[in-house]
Amino acid sequence: MMKNEINFSETENCPVRNILDRFGDKWSTLVILILGNYDTLRFNELQKMIGSISQKMLTVTLKKLETDGLVTRKVYAQVPPKVEYSLTDLGLSLLPKLESLVKWANENMHQITKNRSFSK
């Protein structure tokens, strides 16, 4: 009955659960996707690009991504401050997987929207 050997059991030490918990938040994946498309962006540029994100959440999101080693933060010692963000190699290795999801989303969003409207 089982096709592949994937273990979904208890949360700790389960990479699947751990990753899903990590990127289950509202902004992480979006930030990675954008940084993947623009190589390097300043804090303000990122914020303008996303449009609807608050300063707080962008800060929090970037900090988490930096902690996980997916994003690098480069601070220029100048006034006014300038901080540049970009993906690390680890972040870059995740990018194609997320872009694959984006591709699927673009191709199938219409169908999903239709399904939703039918079930009303």
Place this chain on the structure above:
Amino acid sequence: MMKNEINFSETENCPVRNILDRFGDKWSTLVILILGNYDTLRFNELQKMIGSISQKMLTVTLKKLETDGLVTRKVYAQVPPKVEYSLTDLGLSLLPKLESLVKWANENMHQITKNRSFSK
């Protein structure tokens, strides 16, 4: 500077944002992954497999996935009731993308955990 033409602007009608919002919840992706590995499962089997999910959240999650047309629900008219869930073609088309993420998670979870511990 921009590498690909991906539009991340305002939420409505943006497939990326829409999909991320949709699967940003705690359980959806996990249910799809499991159904993808077991073809067909009953409600109870799914719940035991996930382990930590409540009846409520499994119900809610399955209902959303059914509404979006990613999962089918087959009810057997018998007592006690028997309900079987499986992926639709649409759900199956999403599966490889998610499994690609799982593969990445398995390969890189260790590194991420290490990064996290270093930044304490």
Place this chain on the structure above:
DNA sequence: CAGCATCCCGCCGGATACTG
């Protein structure tokens, strides 16, 4: 410019009890 601090609301999701 790039944040940090604080307040506070909404809602996700857990616990529990009840049905066909």
Place this chain on the structure above:
DNA sequence: CAGTATCCGGCGGGATGCTG
């Protein structure tokens, strides 16, 4: 067995105001 119904706490995340 496969759900509903309800109650409720936690926290994700928005709004606002303040700094180096």
